[in-house]
Amino acid sequence: MKPIEPLLTVASPPHVHCGRTFKGMTLETILALMPAAIMAVWHFGLPAARVMLLSCAVAVLTEAVCWKAIKRRSAVDDGTAVLIGLFYAFLLPASAPWWLVVSGAAASIILGKMIFGGNGGNPLGAALVGWTTCRISWGTFMDPYTTMLDSPLRAPLHELHYFGLQAVSDISATNMLLGEQIGGLGAAQSGAILLGGLYLLSRRIIRPEIPVAFIGGIALAALVFQLTGDGTNASATFHLIGGGTLFGAFFLATDPAPSPVLPVPMIAYGLMGGILTMLIRQYGMYPDAVPFALLLAQLATPLLERIAPKPFGTGRVKA
Amino acid sequence: MSxxxxxxxxxxxxxxxxxxxVLGLCPVLAVTKTADNGLGMGLAVIFVLTLSNVFVSLLRNIIPSKVRIACFIVIAASLVVCVELLMQAFAYPLYQQLGIFVPLIVVNCIILGRAEAFASKNTVLMSTADGLGLGIGFALSLTFLGALRETFGYGTLFGKSVMWSGFEPFTFMIEAPGAFVCLGLVLAAMNALTNxxxxxxxxxxxxxxxxDCKACGMCNTPLK
Amino acid sequence: MDYFLLVIGAIFVNNIVLAQYLGNCPFIGTSKETGVAIGMGFAVVFVATMAATITWLVQKNLLAPNDLGYLQTIAFILVIASLVQFVEIFLKKMVPPLYNSLGIFLPLITTNCAVLGIAIICQREEFTLVQTVVYSIASGAGFMLALVVLASIRERLDMVRIPIALRGTPMALIMAGLMSLAFFAFKGMAA
Amino acid sequence: MMEMIRMVLVLSLICGASGFTLATIRDATAQRVEEQELTYVQGPALNQIFSDIDNNPVKDRARIADAQGQEHIVFPARKDGKLVGVAFQSFGKGFGGDLGIMVGFAVDQGGKNELAGIGVTTMKETPGVGTRITEGDFRNQFVSHPLDDVALKSGGGDIAAVSGATVSSTGAVAAVNHAIKTFNEIKDKIPSEFGS
Structure with missing residues (x-):
């Protein structure tokens, strides 16, 4: 198939028509992230604010330069660059050095978004691409646990991964919900993230299928591990509110471009992400496996979207 | 002469x-972790490509067309075994580094592609020039890509430190994803230059x- | 259990294309359409398994006892080339439907370094015959998985306004790189 | 028919020529290839064992047969022209296959021999776990160890296993004990082979 040249179109998808603009949706998503951002500054202080601001600034700047480079009308004002910058910052430890923030935010925008010609074309979540690029390059700087050993806070998922269930039995759910845990600086603010997610759901900016299926996948896998394991596996609740699980469910997984658009594929995608997260936590080397699991699920999106209803009176849809 | x-x-x-x-991608991606390896692989390919062109061109009038591909494969494979033996004898560390990709030179599209598309139709002198030119081009490209990845991925160039002292190596570049992305970006830069x-x-x-796999001329020619 | 780990390792952890850099030409070349990718994938699984098995027998019964190990490369490529020929003729005569779906891919396979690569890896890792069969099927399946996923994404990317310099091969390579990045998720498993 | 004969003839001629050439090259390089292989695969292990010597053990190697008639490639270590030790490779069962261990023996004039140290030559152990047998903490336990009672602590000896890598450690100790047995069989031949 030939790439569709712009005959009449003036912008890449997604196109929303109902008085609601794409820019508006992006701004509301940023608004939904604010409680978590405030909680992050509350817990980690100015370093967290520094990481978030720097990341957003670099993301916007990189995107503006990229639009110039590919000689297209800039769409940097739609706010997605800020959102991607914020997503990336949310996954970082508060102690991240400046060069890590800069290179990761730039990688997110360039490799995750702009090489696909801007928003809507990217087959993978932009911030996820940036985060994984840095994670495999500078593992020790990216890992919240190893970089923040002097913090009085606990790192539930890491301690579970390295020391087992016994070591984390004294971490209370309330603490984790309040964000009193080490993880991605914003991603670990489970309670605030949950609030933001519910806001997005109530405003119908995201559909409930993906978050529900993702959480369902995590819970299901955790239950299976608990029932078949030898009592050393943590409960579903622990896995859900520990680390950045909820951030993945409500924000990273529901990124409009790389996620499916039909209900059944959405559920399959969410389940796949959740189950893969648990598999990597159990058998892999990453304690908080959400970004990797979501990347894998997004790779499968085009295949999952083939599970489409058959239009009445025609043959099978050619996807 | 011209x-x-x-x-x-x-x-x-x-x-x-x-x-x-855009041919022979496997070694391009696999052995360019460092500039040294890229250069070593490039030299091996120059050797095999030039000599296989020479032999194919020499024998082009004797070889019956029905078994020509089989003959090309035998010639290329013998040269590759030569390289393997010589490399083991004189450059053992390089042989360890390149590993499985030394024997795999034999299935590099460039070798058989040039034999089929050029050497089997041209004189020995022309075929030598063709093989030498493409081989040197291949070696230079591999060295360039290796230098690029080594500089950022290890902070060294030909084993010598080139980055500032606080530089944290960008390991992404020497891992598999970096290989694919780098090659993709270099190709895109070539296209941008053309445009x-x-x-x-x-x-x-x-x-x-x-x-296109078919570009090497091998893939659609049955071995009969 | 050992075989289970061998399979998981070959498909996901050390994927033949995404982690071991083998078979990249057909990986980029035949990943434009999902249908083609599936056909090519099956052809590779089929030929790689047969080739690895036969070359294993050749190595152990012919080369090793006669101290001809240094002729491995030349012997293996000749075995693979004639095997592909033989399979083609056999399928054409005996199983025409299979030939119609796989036939066009068979000639592509002689120069597919994944096939020769799998055969050589099985020797270097000193696998037994059963391990060789299991490993080559799993590696072929890993190739097929990567190929089909890349093809499905590239079909989708056809509808995206990618900057002109990146269209085509560069995009396919970068996408393969991002896939390989995602496959880092399996690091540390089945080791 | 002529066509057929020509095809077969040409193909066999090319194959014959290539086979002949390769066999010649193989013969010409065999010596060097073996030496290079020893230098780069076993050389690093030898350097770990004998740090203070002034000969090239790979160059001075010799083949010595043990009591069963099996030949071992033995590497001598000299200092100031005097034989201070020998080393040869021995195998044990590791976690991921055979474990090649270079075992060094300090040769003393008074007839009192001890281990000079070990070095790992080939292995397929789990990275970060079994591979830690290559680290000094494990290897140094063998330096100047008497030739008897080489065993892991769990087996009543004094060698501490690498934590989490019992199989690899056991394999290494087995390889060392095997080497000691061989050494006792061949030690009388060493002076005649390398002088003293």
């Missing part, structure tokens, strides 16, 4: 093997050369 030069020099820029012809040149001449921008 045609001889033309056949030689086309491999250096116009038909630069991995970047313009810029076309733009200066007032021509429309075009897509870059398509990678």
């Amino acid at each position: 045609t001889l030069w033309k056949e030689f020099s086309k491999g250096l820029w116009r038909d630069l093997p991995p970047f313009r012809l 810029w040149q076309r733009g200066v001449k007032g021509l429309e921008a075009v897509e870059g050369p398509k990678h």
Whole structure:
């Protein structure tokens, strides 16, 4: 198939028509992230604010330069660059050095978004691409646990991964919900993230299928591990509110471009992400496996979207 | 003389093997972790490509066309075994580094592709120039890519430190994803350069050369 | 259990294309359409398994006892080339439907370094015959998985306004790189 | 028919020529290839064992047969022209296959021999776990160890296993004990082979 040249179109998808603009949706998503951002500054202080601001600034700047480079009308004002910058910052430890923030935010925008010609074309979540690029390059700087050993806070998922269930039995759910845990600086603010997610759901900016299926996948896998394991596996609740699980469910997984658009594929995608997260936590080397699991699920999106209803009176849809 | 030069020099820029012809990608991706390895692999390919062109061209009138592919494979494979033995004897560390990709030179599209498309139709002198030119182009490209990845991935170049002291190596570049992304970006840069040149001449921008397995001429020729 | 780990390792952890850099030409070349990718994938699984098995027998019964190990490369490529020929003729005569779906891919396979690569890896890792069969099927399946996923994404990318310099091969390579990045998720498993 | 004969003839001629050439090259390089292989595969292990010597053990190697008639490639270590030790390779069962261990023996004039140290030559152990047998903490336990009672602590000896890598450690100790047995069989031949 030939790439569709712009005959009449003036912008890449997604196109929303109902008085609601794409820019508006992006701004509301940023608004939904604010409680978590405030909680992050509350817990980690100015370093967290520094990481978030720097990341957003670099993301916007990189995107503006990229639009110039590919000689297209800039769409940097739609706010997605800020959102991607914020997503990336949310996954970082508060102690991240400046060069890590800069290179990761730039990688997110360039490799995750702009090489696909801007928003809507990217087959993978932009911030996820940036985060994984840095994670495999500078593992020790990216890992919240190893970089923040002097913090009085606990790192539930890491301690579970390295020391087992016994070591984390004294971490209370309330603490984790309040964000009193080490993880991605914003991603670990489970309670605030949950609030933001519910806001997005109530405003119908995201559909409930993906978050529900993702959480369902995590819970299901955790239950299976608990029932078949030898009592050393943590409960579903622990896995859900520990680390950045909820951030993945409500924000990273529901990124409009790389996620499916039909209900059944959405559920399959969410389940796949959740189950893969648990598999990597159990058998892999990453304690908080959400970004990797979501990347894998997004790779499968085009295949999952083939599970489409058959239009009445025609043959099978050619996807 | 001028045609001889033309056949030689086309491999250096116009038909630069991995970047313009987009052929033989496996070694390009696999052995370019460092500039040293890229250069070593490049030299091995120059040896095999030039000599296989020479032998194929020498024997082109004797070889019956029905078994020509089989003959080309035997010639290329013998040369590859030669390289393997020589490398083990004189450059053992390089042999350890390149590993499985030394024997795999035999299935590099460039070798059989040039034998089929050029050497079996041209004189020995021309075939030598063609093989040498493309081989040198291939070696230069591999060294370039290796230098790029080594500089950022290890902070060294040909084993010598080149980055500032606080530099944290960008390991992404030497891992598999970095190999793919780097090669993709270099290809895109080549395309952008072409389009810029076309733009200066007032021509429309075009897509870059398509990678096509069939381009090597081998794939669609049955071995009969 | 050992075989289970061998399979998981070959498909996901050390994927033949995404982690071991083998078979990249057909990986980029035949990943434009999902249908083609599936056909090519099956052809590779089929030929790689047969080739690895036969070359294993050749190595152990012919080369090793006669101290001809240094002729491995030449012997293996000749075995693979004639095997592909033989399979083609056999399928054409005996199983025409299979030939119609796989036939066009068979000639592509002689120069597919994944096939020769799998055969050589099985020797270097000193696998037994059963391990060789299991490993080559799993590696072929890993190739097929990567190929089909890349093809499905590239079909989708056809509808995206990618900057012109990146269209085609560069995009396919970068996408392969991002896939390989995602496959880092399996690091540390089945080791 | 002529066509057929020509095809077969040409193909066999090319194969014959290539086979002949390769066999020649193989013969010409065999010596060097073996030496290179020893230098780069076993050389690093030898350097770990004998740090203070002034000969090239790979160059001075010799083949010595043990009591069963099996030949071992033995590497001598000299200092100031005097034989201070020998080393040869021995195998044990590791976690991921055979474990090649270079075992060094300090040769003393008074007839009192001890281990000079060990070095790992080939292995397929789990990275970060079994591979830690290559680290000094494990290897140094063998330096100047008497030739008897080489065993892991769990087996009543004094060698501490690498934590989490019992199989690899056991394999290494087995390889060392095997080497000691061989050494006792061949030690009388060493002076005649390398002088003293």
